[in-house]
Amino acid sequence: MRLSRAFLPTLKEIPAEAAIASHKLMLRAGMIRQTSAGIYAWLPLGLRVLKKVEQIVREEQDAAGAQEILMPTIQSADLWRQSGRYDDYGKEMLRIRDRHDREMLFGPTNEEMVTDIFKGYAKSYRDLPRNLYHIQWKFRDEVRPRFGVMRGREFLMKDAYSFDMDVEGATRSYRAMMLAYMRTFQRMGLRAVPMRADTGPIGGNLSHEFIILAPTGESTVFYDAAFEELKLSHADYSYEKPEDLENFFSQVTGLYAATDEMHDEAAWTQVSADRQREGKGIEVGHIFFFGTKYSEKMGLTVAGPDGQPVVPQMGSYGIGVSRLLGAIIEASHDEAGIIWPDAVAPFRCAILNLKPGDLATDALSEKLYAALGGDAVYDDRPDRAGVKFNDADLAGYPWQAIIGPRGAANEKIELKRRATGERAEVSLEEALHRIMAG
Template identity: 80%
Template structure:
């Protein structure tokens, strides 16, 4: 993408409505634009990052054995009346009447719809276990939407739903999803801590929320230092092996973790003092086991091995995909702008031509740009160097390739690493190799 032709509306001033870091930087870097309270348009740069986050989520769901579907945003009210939640959910649900006076709603979650879909096809125990997921827009009519995409009314969410024959199978599904979540967040360059949580309006009796550690997080968290050293993305746990899942779950739950509301000082004292950590965190995911709460209410049964009807056990598993973008920025920024993890950065490299029109600088920039198809932004604007540096730091390209007449005459690129500030002067091929290492 050439900046001279790009739609990338960066702002020098912080909009008055932006109260937290991620909201300020997402508006200033041209990732989003607010269209009404709690509702945002995703601009080209923000949409690229959102897609990269979605793809990592998708890959880890597939790896865990879940199958992707796509359910509609608008749901018939009858499904929610069947489950008993229509009147209980509250004013966060946006209720709609269509032109034929049919009651509809903009889905805040999909337990009812996925149960209705599954019961139309599942007839036998051979149809279990199954886990279905989708990545779709949701709407919850927050009374005070604020903090940008961290608490919007419309948001992109990955929600998955498991169906199992019995409690033991449901627990295996639950643990497989927990492993998928830990791998997902690790791949995004984030430290995630799973914490036992209340089930809320979804129901059930087993629940964990996933907290991303960030200096500007919304709540205080207490956790064991073991969470900082675990590389979940590389651990060879097999999601289909119950013994492996047991080992993983014992490892995770054996480490202390709690929000300030659920902090148990007696348990905290059992953690070695040099392993105690206290920080701030942001919730980005939640998983639930709720047994037959929805399958029973909605008449989902399958024939067991002996022909006896069985009501499947269920769980649901959510990740706030658009919320994750805000959390990533809260966890990675400085006074100059965003510091993206390599895996989710909209572009890997910003190419800064310090003197457009200089033959050598133009030629070297074009070579580098052609060698990084789809992963480089070429700042070819006739702007002063200071403005280009400021925009590059604000947008947060993991690499900045700075090319001026003197370096270009020698075939040299000045490469700056955004996260550390490290600068290297390298020949073009070595600069390319450095950048490509982080694209793997």
């Protein structure tokens, strides 16, 4: 992308309505624009990051055996009446009547719809287990939407739903999703800690929320330092081996981790002092086993091996895809702007041409731009160097390739790593190697 032709409406002033770093920086960098309270348009730069986050989520769901579908945003009120939630959900639900006076709603979640869809297919125990997911826009009419994409009314969410014959199978599905979640956040350069959450009237211990550690987080969290050393490669744990999933789950849940609401001081004292960590965190995902709560109410049964009807056990698994962008920025920024992890950056490199019109500078800039293909943004604007440096820092591209007349005359590029500020003068070939290697 050439900045001279880009739609990138950056702001110099911090908007008055922005209270946290991610909201300020996303508006200033031209990633989003508010269209009404809690609702945002995603502009080209922000949309690129959103798509990269979405793709990582998709790839890890696929690897765990979940299958992608796409359910409508508009749902029938009759489905929600069947589950008993239509009248109970409250004013967060946006209720609609169509031209035939049928009651509809803008879906805040999809348990009813996915159960109804699966009911039309599943007839036998041979049709289980299954895990279906989609990545879709949701709407919840928050009373006080705030913090930009962190607490908006319209948001992009990945929600998955598992169907199993028994609790043992549902537990395996739950463990597989926990592993997929931790791998997802690991790929994004984030440290995420699964913390046991309240299971409500269902009981049990299969409910975890995933907290991204960030200094500006909403929740106080307590966790074992061993979480900082976890590496969850596909070579370590296989989704196909129940014993691998059990070992993984035992390892992770055997470590202490809790938000202030669930903090147990007695259990905390059992963690050695040198491993105790306390900080702030932001919830970006939640996984939950709810048994037959929806399958029973929605009339979902399958024939078991003996021909008798069985009500499948279900779980749900959510990730706030659009919320993740705000969380990543809260966890990774400085006074100058965003510091994107390589995997989700809108572009890997910003090429800063310090003197457009100079033959050598233009030639070297164009050569690097062509070599990087679609993974570079080229600042070919006739602006001062300071403006280009500030904008590149604000947008948070992992690398900056600074090209001026002196260096270009010797085919040299000054390469800056955004995260560390480290600079080095290198050849074109070395610059390409470093940028693509990350």
